[in-house]
Amino acid sequence: MWWETGVRARAQAGLFAVFSELPRLVGAALAVSWRADRLRTLVVAATTVGAGVLAAFGLLAAQRVLVELFAGGPTADKVLAALPALVTLAAVTALRAGMATAMGYAQNGLSPKVDREVERGLFEVTTAVRLEAFDADAFADDMERASRGADSTTGLVQASMNLLAGLTGVLAVAVAVVVIHPLLLVALLVATVPNGWASLRAGHLRYQTYAAGSVRRRRLWLLHRLMAERDSAPELRSYGLRSFLLDQYDRVMGVETGIQLALARRVTTTTTVGAMIGGFATAVVYALLGVLLVEGHIPLAAAATGVIAVQSAQRSLTVVTFQMDRAYTEGQHFRDYTGFMTRAAEYLPEPRTGDVDRPVPPQPLRTVTVDAVSLRYPDRDTAAVDQVSLTIEAGQTVALVGENGSGKSTLATMIATLRTPTGGTIRYNGRSTDDWDTDALRARIAVVTQEYHKWPFTAATNIAIGDLTTTPEQDRIEAAASRAVAHSMISDLPHGYETLLDRTFAGGQDLSGGQWQRITAARGFLRDADLLIMDEPSSALDPRAEDALFQSIRDRQGHGITILITHRLANVRHADRIYVLHHGRLVEAGTHDDLLATGGRYAELFTLQAAGYDTRVPLPRQTAAAGTSAP
Numbered sequence: 001m002w003w004e005t006g007v008r009a010r011a012q013a014g015l016f017a018v019f020s021e022l023p024r025l026v027g028a029a030l031a032v033s034w035r036a037d038r039l040r041t042l043v044v045a046a047t048t049v050g051a052g053v054l055a056a057f058g059l060l061a062a063q064r065v066l067v068e069l070f071a072g073g074p075t076a077d078k079v080l081a082a083l084p085a086l087v088t089l090a091a092v093t094a095l096r097a098g099m100a101t102a103m104g105y106a107q108n109g110l111s112p113k114v115d116r117e118v119e120r121g122l123f124e125v126t127t128a129v130r131l132e133a134f135d136a137d138a139f140a141d142d143m144e145r146a147s148r149g150a151d152s153t154t155g156l157v158q159a160s161m162n163l164l165a166g167l168t169g170v171l172a173v174a175v176a177v178v179v180i181h182p183l184l185l186v187a188l189l190v191a192t193v194p195n196g197w198a199s200l201r202a203g204h205l206r207y208q209t210y211a212a213g214s215v216r217r218r219r220l221w222l223l224h225r226l227m228a229e230r231d232s233a234p235e236l237r238s239y240g241l242r243s244f245l246l247d248q249y250d251r252v253m254g255v256e257t258g259i260q261l262a263l264a265r266r267v268t269t270t271t272t273v274g275a276m277i278g279g280f281a282t283a284v285v286y287a288l289l290g291v292l293l294v295e296g297h298i299p300l301a302a303a304a305t306g307v308i309a310v311q312s313a314q315r316s317l318t319v320v321t322f323q324m325d326r327a328y329t330e331g332q333h334f335r336d337y338t339g340f341m342t343r344a345a346e347y348l349p350e351p352r353t354g355d356v357d358r359p360v361p362p363q364p365l366r367t368v369t370v371d372a373v374s375l376r377y378p379d380r381d382t383a384a385v386d387q388v389s390l391t392i393e394a395g396q397t398v399a400l401v402g403e404n405g406s407g408k409s410t411l412a413t414m415i416a417t418l419r420t421p422t423g424g425t426i427r428y429n430g431r432s433t434d435d436w437d438t439d440a441l442r443a444r445i446a447v448v449t450q451e452y453h454k455w456p457f458t459a460a461t462n463i464a465i466g467d468l469t470t471t472p473e474q475d476r477i478e479a480a481a482s483r484a485v486a487h488s489m490i491s492d493l494p495h496g497y498e499t500l501l502d503r504t505f506a507g508g509q510d511l512s513g514g515q516w517q518r519i520t521a522a523r524g525f526l527r528d529a530d531l532l533i534m535d536e537p538s539s540a541l542d543p544r545a546e547d548a549l550f551q552s553i554r555d556r557q558g559h560g561i562t563i564l565i566t567h568r569l570a571n572v573r574h575a576d577r578i579y580v581l582h583h584g585r586l587v588e589a590g591t592h593d594d595l596l597a598t599g600g601r602y603a604e605l606f607t608l609q610a611a612g613y614d615t616r617v618p619l620p621r622q623t624a625a626a627g628t629s630a631p
């Protein structure tokens with residue numbers, strides 16, 4: 001699939017190409033760990049290296065013990081001579097155990113702090129990026145992998161530390177071995193490298209499979225949700241979608257199972273080949289030690305130490321390869337995280353280019369000027385809003401009307417500063433957004449969007465989040481609810497304003513579509529905004545509630561600016577100015593009476609709707625494609 005290309009290209013990168021990135025990733029993860037908790041990072045690093053160095057002392061002490069025990073003379077004398085080395089060996093072993101305990105303790109405390117550091121960083125970015133980010137190619141897919149990558153940071157830090165421990169151990173053993181006999185070092189390498197290679201290759205195969213399956217995983221996750229969640233449950237049943245969705249699940253899982261089986265086969269083959277070569281090489285090493293001993297090139301004690309060294313090195317190298325594999329895999333996930341953070345940074349609000357030191361002083365909004373504003377969504381051939389110009393003065397209520405897809409909501413989100421125009425400018429009190437402090441400007445604007453969100457909080461909080469800049473007092477919340485015809489409905493809920501509006505929690509309640517719409521309108525009213533934008537606020541309301549809501553909206557006339565978007569044209573008759581959009585262009589503007597007199601698009605839509613309520617007039621028929629009425 002075209003959207004998988006980038007992911008596949010990366011997954012197909014060679015083992016060494018990807019591996020060369022590891023030091024940088026380990027560095028980045030350690031930097032995160034350092035930021036999260038310096039002391040614990042230091043303790044973990046110090047104890048890790050310390051334990052490795054002690055391993056070398058342990059090996060040399062063991063060799064000393066063997067040398068003394070294999071020397072000539074009475075046994076009691078030999079044991080006595082070996083005693084200092086034995087004591088050193090015991091002390092080294094005890095110290096290593098103590099260091100391991102300290103490392104475990106520090107690491108346990110470090111993990112939650114590292115988790116918090118990365119996860120918070122991710123949320124700081126996802127909540128700050130411009131809305132355009134969510135329209136960008138594969139942004140959601142990248143975000144899914146980034147959250148997995150955030151979970152990998154602790155794993156990468158741990159793997160890096162353990163890798164350090166393993167490497168120090170190997171290095172220490174190598175030094176000890178060279179001290180005993182340099183040839184043993186070659187023997188060590190021969191015995192351990194094949195297993196290491198196999199383990200790294202297996203890790204690479206696993207990551208390739210994971211990366212190439214990210215779209216499939218999202219699809220599975222979607223199917224899980226569709227089949228198990230409350231929102232989709234009624235339609236799933238009424239349209240009989242059960243077998244359709246189960247079929248899709250079987251198909252995706254069929255592919256997934258096939259891929260996992262193929263992966264298991266390749267990993268098993270690789271590790272088996274590695275183990276076979278490694279086993280053969282170990283046998284050769286032991287044979288070599290035997291020959292060296294028989295030929296008298298090394299004493300018996302050195303040969304015995306050599307056997308211990310090979311075993312110890314193999315243990316350390318197993319740790320190294322295992323941890324390298326882990327660091328590699330976790331590192332790739334962590335790279336998804338860092339890559340996403342870099343990509344998302346491009347969508348962070350740009351620094352203002354206006355007079356940054358002297359932003360517009362706090363002042364109410366008096367005019368909003370939309371000047372030749374356009375917006376084209378990514379990958380769309382035509383502009384959703386095309387060269388629209390209009391001016392709205394304080395106290396005015398204006399309406400944006402037009403057929404579905406004509407660009408009303410897009411224009412409103414630009415006026416609300418939620419989207420940046422791709423052409424033209426919007427000025428507030430004659431000053432561009434660059435001159436304003438964005439938060440201060442947004443605090444003066446309230447938006448009730450068409451696609452409102454049902455926040456899983458109490459009814460009171462659902463309204464209070466309309467203005468969290470001040471303490472949400474109960475009487476203000478209730479006043480806003482009353483203006484949105486929501487007060488008595490909320491009072492009738494089992495716990496009134498304290499009722500949790502999420503059925504997925506014990507004791508939680510759900511509301512009807514119209515009831516939710518009243519709550520969202522109340523949210524918009526709570527902030528006593530200079531500019532209130534209401535996008536289809538009454539599409540689900542009953543006639544009485546609709547009438548009351550529009551009464552509240554009309555009450556703003558003469559005070560604040562209100563921008564109203566609705567298809568119920570009777571409700572915009574009172575607007576000071578009505579703007580008609582068609583295919584993104586502003587095609588008509590005027591009062592209700594002006595526009596009716598002109599006999600254009602607005603008049604046509606209004607007459608069509610009004611005729612539906614006039615029982616004396618037979619219902620007009622219209623051709624759907626042209627959208628025009630015909631007798």
Ligand SMILES: Nc1ncnc2c1ncn2[C@@H]1O[C@H](COP(=O)(O)OP(=O)(O)OP(=O)(O)O)[C@@H](O)[C@H]1O
Nearest residue numbers: 135377380384402403404405406407408409410411
């Ligand atoms: N996020 C988006 N990405 C791509 N295209 C979009 C996006 N949002 C809207 N569009 C397109 O932009 C055009 C204008 O959409 P918009 O939502 O502004 O219309 P509208 O007039 O509010 O419609 P409605 O009356 O149905 O609410 C439509 O063609 C729509 O398909």
